[in-house]
Amino acid sequence: METKIGLVGSGNVASHLASSFYEKGIKVIQVWSREYENSKTLAEKIGAEPIRDINSFQNDLDIIIVSVIDDAIKDIATQLADHSAIIAHTSGTTSIDILTVLGDNYGVFYPLNTFSKYAEVDMQNTPFFIEADNDRAKETLKALATQISSKVIDADSKMRRALHIAAVFSCNFNNYLYQVAANILEENKLSFDHIKPLIFQTASKVMTDDPRKVQTGPAAREDYNTINIHLDELENHPDYRNLYKILTEQIIKDK
Amino acid sequence: METKIGLVGSGNVASHLASSFYEKGIKVIQVWSREYENSKTLAEKIGAEPIRDINSFQNDLDIIIVSVIDDAIKDIATQLADHSAIIAHTSGTTSIDILTVLGDNYGVFYPLNTFSKYAEVDMQNTPFFIEADNDRAKETLKALATQISSKVIDADSKMRRALHIAAVFSCNFNNYLYQVAANILEENKLSFDHIKPLIFQTASKVMTDDPRKVQTGPAAREDYNTINIHLDELENHPDYRNLYKILTEQIIKDK
Numbered sequence: 001m002e003t004k005i006g007l008v009g010s011g012n013v014a015s016h017l018a019s020s021f022y023e024k025g026i027k028v029i030q031v032w033s034r035e036y037e038n039s040k041t042l043a044e045k046i047g048a049e050p051i052r053d054i055n056s057f058q059n060d061l062d063i064i065i066v067s068v069i070d071d072a073i074k075d076i077a078t079q080l081a082d083h084s085a086i087i088a089h090t091s092g093t094t095s096i097d098i099l100t101v102l103g104d105n106y107g108v109f110y111p112l113n114t115f116s117k118y119a120e121v122d123m124q125n126t127p128f129f130i131e132a133d134n135d136r137a138k139e140t141l142k143a144l145a146t147q148i149s150s151k152v153i154d155a156d157s158k159m160r161r162a163l164h165i166a167a168v169f170s171c172n173f174n175n176y177l178y179q180v181a182a183n184i185l186e187e188n189k190l191s192f193d194h195i196k197p198l199i200f201q202t203a204s205k206v207m208t209d210d211p212r213k214v215q216t217g218p219a220a221r222e223d224y225n226t227i228n229i230h231l232d233e234l235e236n237h238p239d240y241r242n243l244y245k246i247l248t249e250q251i252i253k254d255k
Numbered sequence: 256m257e258t259k260i261g262l263v264g265s266g267n268v269a270s271h272l273a274s275s276f277y278e279k280g281i282k283v284i285q286v287w288s289r290e291y292e293n294s295k296t297l298a299e300k301i302g303a304e305p306i307r308d309i310n311s312f313q314n315d316l317d318i319i320i321v322s323v324i325d326d327a328i329k330d331i332a333t334q335l336a337d338h339s340a341i342i343a344h345t346s347g348t349t350s351i352d353i354l355t356v357l358g359d360n361y362g363v364f365y366p367l368n369t370f371s372k373y374a375e376v377d378m379q380n381t382p383f384f385i386e387a388d389n390d391r392a393k394e395t396l397k398a399l400a401t402q403i404s405s406k407v408i409d410a411d412s413k414m415r416r417a418l419h420i421a422a423v424f425s426c427n428f429n430n431y432l433y434q435v436a437a438n439i440l441e442e443n444k445l446s447f448d449h450i451k452p453l454i455f456q457t458a459s460k461v462m463t464d465d466p467r468k469v470q471t472g473p474a475a476r477e478d479y480n481t482i483n484i485h486l487d488e489l490e491n492h493p494d495y496r497n498l499y500k501i502l503t504e505q506i507i508k509d510k
Binding site: 012069070071093094112113114115116118119121122125126127151153155158159161162163164165166167168169170171172173174175176177178179180181182183184185187188190192194195196197198199200201202203204205206207208209210211212214215216217218219220221223225226229230233234239240242243244246247250251253254 | 267324325326348349367368369370371373374376377380381382406408410413414416417418419420421422423424425426427428429430431432433434435436437438439440442443444445447449450451452453454455456457458459460461462463464465466467469470471472473474475476478480481484485488489494495497498499501502505506508509
């Protein structure tokens with residue numbers, strides 16, 4: 001029997017999940033989002049029905065994926081309390097316990113990657129961390145994840161929170177540092193293209209090597225002469241200067 | 256006529272340059288390093304002669320590449336003052352002016368990438384930034400760089416300094432954040448492998464997109480609920496907590 005999915009949300013995670021389900025022939029039957037127009041746009045792309053009322057989800061859905069901002073999960077769960085489907089949120093940081101309002105048959109379906117509007121995501125290599133209030137729900141969620149990813153892993157809420165924090169450091173904060181680099185280059189009329197091989201190499205290196213063993217640069221060498229020249233150069237950027245100082249001190253401290 | 260190279264240094268940059276020269280059939284004739292054993296090891300790999308005395312460089316060398324820690328460049332240059340070769344250092348931050356002790360015929364040969372002992376480097380895609388005290392020296396250094404890289408660019412000392420600072424942010428500091436993530440995962444008995452697809456995706460995204468336009472995560476969403484949960488979770492890691500706080504504030508501020 002085919003698994004029937006309902007989807008709540010139309011943001012980046014919801015959209016990428018919807019596309020992956022669609023590509024694998026997994027049936028998303030209905031989509032609800034706070035803004036009906038967004039539900040409609042997303043639903044059209046994947047041959048689903050957009051619904052105006054969150055209470056209009058069909059009774060025969062097996063799983064409803066709730067992919068909304070963390071603050072909205074509890075309210076959505078409350079509205080879905082009478083539905084018999086397995087209700088699963090997709091948040092890294094929100095505990096499974098927020099879904100206890102559902103009584104039973106709930107879980108977490110957390111894809112660990114960065115989902116932005118236009119960039120494609122390699123879902124097959126994206127790890128999915130699964131948790132549920134009972135074994136049957138967990139197996140059903142894992143079976144769904146297995147259809148779109150080769151990496152499906154059990155994780156409780158504490159582990160998932162650690163994964164999310166690690167993700168913030170290695171993705172969001174890294175992207176911010178790319179942004180700082182882009183601004184410094186732009187101010188000096190230099191192209192961001194110049195540092196792309198370096199960015200790529202830095203990321204590629206930790207695919208095989210432990211980041212704690214491959215650090216390079218002035219901080220790792222404790223080259224205070226270079227560090228001081230850089231700090232002087234950043235004098236007109238107190239925020240960047242402060243970041244440079246703190247991160248340099250940390251690298252030296254944690255060597 | 257074949258260009259004859261001398262090499263000062265045996266560290267990561269010197270070693271990667273030496274290998275690239277060797278692979279392209281460019282003749283490195285002699286290698287000098289502070290530790291003779293290191294010169295010997297490197298020289299043997301590339302069919303060059305290790306020399307014990309820096310004054311033993313042959314008179315007919317065309318270029319001597321000085322790839323040593325920034326603090327040592329001036330002293331090395333002073334010792335090479337009588338040599339007729341073009342003397343070029345490989346530092347991002349050190350001004351060309353440190354080489355004025357040479358009188359004339361000097362320059363900079365700066366490869367922008369991260370060079371660590373074991374990881375291979377795609378030199379063909381590594382940009383080389385070239386500067387010299389005269390046009391003939393500059394053309395000679397550019398011709399050499401062109402033999403190992405497809406990206407050879409004129410840059411003065413100020414531009415090169417900006418490139419180096421951008422590199423520190425996008426490479427060394429990023430690698431430190433990978434290190435933080437690795438530690439957080441390890442403490443929670445989670446594999447660093449779980450975040451590799453995310454790291455790769457984050458770097459891949461900025462190969463085509465402006466990092467200022469693709470930020471994701473709790474800070475970009477101003478999701479203070481998640482941010483506070485993460486800060487609480489990092490309570491036992493005051494350094495990481497401090498970094499999390501500062502970088503989150505910066506992302507929100509610079510949106």
